[in-house]
Amino acid sequence: MTPASSPSPRGRPLLRTVQVLGGGNACSSAHVRSLAAGLVARGVKVTVCAPYEADHAYDFTGAGADHVAVPRSSDPVSVAALRAACANADVVHAHGLHASFRAVLALSGRRTPLVVTWHDRAYAEGPRAQLLRLLERRVARTASVVLGTSSVLVDVARRTGARDARLAAVSVPGSRSAAPDEEAERRRPKVRAELGATGRPLLLAVGSLDRHRGYDRLLDASRAWRSLDPAPLVAIAGEGPLRPELQRRIEDEGLPVRLLGRRDDVGELLAAADLALLPSRWESRSVLAQEALHARVPLVATDVGGIRELVGDAAELVPYGDAAALAARVVALLGDPGRCERLRHKGARQAATWPSEDETVAQVLSVYDELTQPSPWL
Numbered sequence: 472m473t474p475a476s477s478p479s480p481r482g483r484p485l486l487r488t489v490q491v492l493g494g495g496n497a498c499s500s501a502h503v504r505s506l507a508a509g510l511v512a513r514g515v516k517v518t519v520c521a522p523y524e525a526d527h528a529y530d531f532t533g534a535g536a537d538h539v540a541v542p543r544s545s546d547p548v549s550v551a552a553l554r555a556a557c558a559n560a561d562v563v564h565a566h567g568l569h570a571s572f573r574a575v576l577a578l579s580g581r582r583t584p585l586v587v588t589w590h591d592r593a594y595a596e597g598p599r600a601q602l603l604r605l606l607e608r609r610v611a612r613t614a615s616v617v618l619g620t621s622s623v624l625v626d627v628a629r630r631t632g633a634r635d636a637r638l639a640a641v642s643v644p645g646s647r648s649a650a651p652d653e654e655a656e657r658r659r660p661k662v663r664a665e666l667g668a669t670g671r672p673l674l675l676a677v678g679s680l681d682r683h684r685g686y687d688r689l690l691d692a693s694r695a696w697r698s699l700d701p702a703p704l705v706a707i708a709g710e711g712p713l714r715p716e717l718q719r720r721i722e723d724e725g726l727p728v729r730l731l732g733r734r735d736d737v738g739e740l741l742a743a744a745d746l747a748l749l750p751s752r753w754e755s756r757s758v759l760a761q762e763a764l765h766a767r768v769p770l771v772a773t774d775v776g777g778i779r780e781l782v783g784d785a786a787e788l789v790p791y792g793d794a795a796a797l798a799a800r801v802v803a804l805l806g807d808p809g810r811c812e813r814l815r816h817k818g819a820r821q822a823a824t825w826p827s828e829d830e831t832v833a834q835v836l837s838v839y840d841e842l843t844q845p846s847p848w849l
């Protein structure tokens with residue numbers, strides 16, 4: 472390990488790590504913020520390379536890390552900036568496929584260990600899907616360690632040639648992961664009134680308005696709920712390219728669905744909801760699933776990716792693309808308060824088994840230590 476100017480509290484030279492983010496979705500950005508704070512508290516020097524807007528939103532510098540603004544791009548200028556930022560790092564840790572690929576380019580010709588965390592699997596269709604699979608292979612074969620947030624992602628990494636792939640301990644940091652507090656409960660009627668859900672069930676989905684989120688099937692399912700009395704309201708918090716198409720269907724078919732756009736009050740929305748819905752084609756360690764169980768909100772989700780591993784028997788799972796099954800499961804839950812209450816209790820127990828922020832930091836630091844310990848044969 473490169474000598475450092477000051478020792479860490481553990482009596483070893485100061486460990487220096489660079490955390491690399493791309494655009495940084497909410498899950499990976501919040502994880503890096505939490506990880507940076509935990510590493511700094513343990514005497515690690517942390518630099519976060521991310522676009523300026525990511526630091527503005529997640530305040531990496533407030534966590535004690537240095538921030539280097541690096542655009543979400545693989546052009547030569549951005550790669551050169553990342554390479555310069557990583558010059559004195561003992562370990563580089565990249566989050567997400569695109570950030571990992573840029574780190575691979577930036578570290579070319581160097582022996583700096585590269586750890587990558589795959590929080591989810593990048594999704595695309597057509598020729599772009601083939602490109603993403605090529606990027607996955609390049610990253611997996613180059614990284615010293617690949618951490619996957621679900622067993623499915625660990626298997627993907629191994630199939631694509633990873634030398635060392637492990638299940639990551641990843642917590643949901645911040646107040647959104649806490650059970651609803653008194654203030655959120657007090658605001659519940661107001662939030663429901665603002666959404667137009669007074670006197671009717673409120674169903675909440677959260678996520679970007681992209682094809683793989685399964686919102687077309689959610690709209691199909693909502694047709695069956697129009698005949699209920701009172702008819703549930705489906706609220707979707709998120710923004711994306713499918714908004715015009717989804718909004719047109721909602722209006723043309725008279726569906727009980729509202730598109731809320733991007734929201735920063737998901738915790739309050741969850742506290743106000745009767746059920747949470749996750750109709751995605753693919754999920755790894757879904758933030759919404761974790762937040763719903765923490766908040767004791769019954770969850771209906773598609774049985775895809777890492778969802779079953781994450782929630783166990785604490786949620787109702789349906790096949791992806793089966794709008795009739797989704798509709799029927801929601802109707803059954805709305806008519807069975809006892810079942811909903813059992814799911815709330817199971818959800819709280821399941822959430823208690825997930826890693827804490829301290830456990831997440833401890834696992835990552837143990838990986839760094841493995842990669843930076845001098846070999847006994849040298």
